[in-house]
Amino acid sequence: MTEQNTTGGNNAGQYQAGGNRTGHGKREQNKALWLAKRSAPFEAGPAQVTAPAANEVVVRVRAVAVNPIDSLHGVQFLAxxxxxxxxxxxxxxxxxxxxxxxxxxxxxxxxxRVLGHAVGIEKSHNRAAEGAFQHYTVLLEHLVSAIPGTLSYEQASVLPLTLSTAATGLFQQDHLGLALPVADPPERSETVLVWGGSTSVGSNAIQLARNAGYRVVTTASPHNFDYVKSLGAAEAVDYHSSTAVDELVERIGTSPLAGALAIGRRSLAPSVAIAAKVPGRKRVTSAQPERVVRLRSPRARRPGVHVSGIWGGTLKDNEVGPAIYAGFLPGALASGAYRAAPEAVVVGEGLEAIPDAIRQLRSGVSAKKLVVTL
Ligand SMILES: NC(=O)c1ccc[n+]([C@@H]2O[C@H](COP(=O)([O-])OP(=O)(O)OC[C@H]3O[C@@H](n4cnc5c(N)ncnc54)[C@H](OP(=O)(O)O)[C@@H]3O)[C@@H](O)[C@H]2O)c1
Structure with a gap:
């Protein structure tokens, strides 16, 4: 990585902060996994440590998890x-x-000890200093949660992006607008449909909806039924089945629908069909961004059913981010009311191991999250 590359554009705002020293008083250099340009391969190299603004914290990263969005390449970035x-x-x-x-x-x-959602790729931030794949990163204070001593960094790292995505879909007013999770929720009569409960987003959606008091009906492959039920789902249906829509309508029964979260390929059309058939609110939100939903799934829409697409970083700008990361999660992790799920699988150590973790993710995972320690 050349000096010119590490100091270009918005990323030129980084500067050497004073506080990052090892226990022996020696300054530890920051190191990052850089993408020099859209079509370039990842390359590990030196990076500066950026001092936190008033509402930020600097974290020595010990574990990172990988997500589909980390595997963008070339023109995919433009989309x-x-x-x-x-x-x-x-x-x-x-x-x-x-x-x-x-x-x-x-x-x-x-x-x-904390977990946090790094927002370096968000349009309003767009700053290398806030990306996760480096030894020292800058996080927004209100997207950081303290974690209990019993929770390893590896397991904690599975949560942030998919927790944010699930919380955005369930609780933001422009999506399902449900009641927020609390320590002792009232048992509600309404059902939340989570299509794709064994995904990372789904694992969080089930737990968040349960901790807000809703009944949860979900889909998964049969080998993950016990898993999604252990997270709080009342019912699980195999999404591969040709009768999945009818089965879910039957399992939702007379409990009014509070809303549906559609996660996974071809999840929107069946979720919309179910919302149209059952009693309750006709609101479905997709784990795909609005632009993608509009382009790819125009035929999934039905009159009378409100459809929206999620961008998992938007909760940083409204009440949902602090409600989850500051208000709810620290206590829920400590009490055991919330699990860092799915299971972390550590696939390597060091920034150089991240590209291979991303390659493994592209081949698919089932109720697992791929993690690299730093
Ligand atoms: N909009 C955003 O901001 C945002 C942020 C993060 C993720 N996402 C999107 O959310 C989706 C899930 O991401 P993730 O990281 O949570 O996924 P993941 O954990 O990698 O998903 C793996 C799981 O997907 C399940 N699955 C595969 N095909 C499915 C289908 N057609 N319907 C339902 N489940 C299916 C499999 O379940 P079984 O093994 O049980 O079959 C598997 O356990 C992806 O499309 C991702 O791009 C969006």
Missing amino acids: VVPWLQFPAVVGSDVAGEVVEVGSGVTRLKPGD
């Missing part, structure tokens, strides 16, 4: 994150320890 400025550091899922906090941060302090 999904056209604004992304290169050289870029991507990655969203971080667990590690806080090393420095901004002047406005009172909830966290250096030494805290």
Whole structure:
């Protein structure tokens, strides 16, 4: 990585902060997994450590998980994150320890063990300093949760992006607008349909909806039925079945639908069909961004059913982000009301192992999250 590349564009705003020293008082250099341009391969190289703004924290990253969005290449960047400025550091899922906090941060302090959603690829941030795939990253304080001592960094790193995506879909007013999760939720009579409960997004959606008091009906392959039920689903149906829609309508029964979250390929049309048939709210939100939903699934729509597409980073700009990361998750992880799921599978150590983790993710996982330690 050339000096010119590491200091270009918005990413030129990085500067050397004073607080990041090892226990022996030696400054540890930051190192990042860079993408020099849209079609370039990942390349590990030096990076500066950026001081936190008032509402930010700097975290020494100990584990990262990989997501489909990390595997974008070439023109795919133009379709999904056209604004992304290169050289870029991507990655969203971080667990590690806080090393420095901004002047406005009172909830966290250096030494805290945390997980956090890194938002470097978000349009309003677009900053390499905030990507996950580096040793020191900058996180928004309100997208960071303290984790209990019993939870490993590896397991904690499975949560952030897919937790944010599920929370955005379930709780943002422009999507399902459901009641937020709390420590002792009232048992509600309404059902939430989570199509794709064994995905990472689905694993979070089931738990969030349950912790908000809703009954959950979901889909998964039969070998994952016990898994999704262990997360709180009342019913599970095999999405491969030709009768899946009818089975789900029957399992939802007379409990009014609070809304449906459609996750996975070809999940929107059946979810919309179910919402049209059962009593309750006719709202379906897809785990695909709105632009993708509009392009790929125009025929999935039906009159009378409201359809929306999620962008998992939008909760940083509204009440849902702090409600989940500051208000709900730390206590729920500590009490056991919320599990860091799915299971982390550590596939390597060091930034150089991340490209291979992304390659493995492309071949598919089932109720697992691929993790690299740093
Ligand atoms: N909009 C956003 O901001 C955002 C953010 C993150 C993810 N996403 C999207 O959300 C989706 C899920 O991502 P993820 O990381 O959670 O996935 P994942 O954990 O990698 O998903 C793996 C699981 O997908 C399930 N699956 C495969 N095909 C399915 C289908 N047609 N219907 C239902 N389930 C299916 C499999 O379940 P079984 O093994 O039980 O068959 C498997 O367990 C992806 O499309 C991803 O691009 C969107």
